[in-house]
Amino acid sequence: MKSLTLSKSQLPFDLNLSLSCGQIFGWKRTRNTWKGVHNGNIVTIRQKGTLIEYDGLTKPDVIRFLGISDPVSDIIKSIREHIIAYKGSPDHFFETMHSKSQGLRILRQHPWECLVSFICSANSNVSTIGKRINLILGRYGTSCTFYENTFPDPAVLSQCKEPELRECLTGYRAPYLIKTAQYIHEHPDFFQQVRKMNYHQAKDMLMILPGVGPKVADCVLLFAFEHLNAVPVDIRIRKIIEDQYASLIHTDKSGKLSYDTIGGFCREYFGPYAGYAQQYLFATRDLEKEEVTKSAELP
Template sequence: MYRIKPELFNLNYTLDCGQVFRWEREGDWWTGVVGNHVIRLSREEDSGELLVDSELPPEFFARYFRLDDDLHSIYESINRDLLIDRAINKYRGLRLIRQDPWECLISYMLATASSIPTIQKRIYLLSRFLGKELEDGYFSFPDPEALANADFPTLDRCKLGFRTERIKAAAEEVCSGELDFDAISRLEYRYARERLMRLRGIGEKVADCVLLFAFEKMESFPVDTHIRQTIQHYHIDDSYFETCKNLSCMGEWGREYFGHYCGYAQEYLYYQKRVEGFVPLY
């Protein structure tokens, strides 16, 4: 076990805000699976130090938690109104996480029309039946080959429902090289989104989540129910809403309104809405 002291970082907000699904909290400690490692983390409130129970080096966590992001500059960039100002001040230190593209892709394909506990259960079952056991009760996420070669009776045990054929097809594309993550990372945001949306079962919201969390496309602005309701409630008057009824238009609005780091703004607004609902601005 060792300690690191990151600047402007809140572990609880970062792991609880809904961007990752394989972390669970018990008391002051978080336990998660990242790659082939079971990791346990806690943050001391007084010192701000992060207690790390893992064989992974500090450099891993600096990259994973995007500690290289200049949050002070990002806050200045996205702080456009009272609503986002409130979210920034209340959830200060929430950082986006750099996720593995393969796991992120499948996780968000499993996330459609589902609650976070349901998503977590599906990912756990998928890892249990197709991954490798790392510790008692903890399993690695299945690699593309394991998922592509899985039979349907096994996948049915994972409770994936209508998503089963879609994620199996995505795994087959990755295995064949038709879906190339390195190529997607090199594409400009709009072209990368178009490529992901060629996969069956991936719409704009899922594509934007994957691009934001796994491909560092900061201009991604995922629009789900919480963000749609927030925009409608706080930002869009009746005359504008008549021309902005779909999620794609709201995503364009978010990119224009918040700028390059709109993905950060989205996560703060999403977390605020999910935890508190509609908040007063006085």
């Protein structure tokens, strides 16, 4: 395996936390080694202190995929400054949550792989999503070895028969996956167009795809397009915001906060790295006891 040594400016970095906190699905861990698919490659990665050992990608691709070069000290400084500007005092709750999830990075996933994964993620837990992804890879993916396949490209998935795709545990998501694959296949420059857009334009563009609602769009924008101000709002994040920050949210409406209200508040409160703040809040759940809870929003 190839290796790279993390510099002081790239620390802290926690590979296990970054790959297990609900950003990416279908990756398998054996002791301290992870194996999964990224950008059409079978990738193996492990961390030993400041050493990252890897196979299946180039060094620049590993650094980019894992977000290793993200300026985490600047990101945290920016989040803290925006909090102070908004409420006039530090946020002790955020500081506690951040202290438990230091080393987390936002991954940079391939847009198509990320899109398929999060359409599959709706109203599910990590274990079931991973099973879906691996069944899709096994049945329709491009074979790399006898046991390992990469994601099927849009042309392949667009030709799937719905009853067969449902056998991959996709349920009601099967027609969404097929129709989205058909659209991407017919519009090969779709992702290039999205990449050129600002956050709101890109979100609207993604939401024309079948099966893509606000949460799936935000996940894809955060984890594949580097819109670090995107804030996916699931049940856990909603509960945190309602429990910890409701008094700070300026709204004339009573009752349940809307998805857009929560996301908009987070962008105002945490600033341009609101997506990172959301991950610090989200990643602190106990992964051994609690799988990712069901999404509050259907696509």
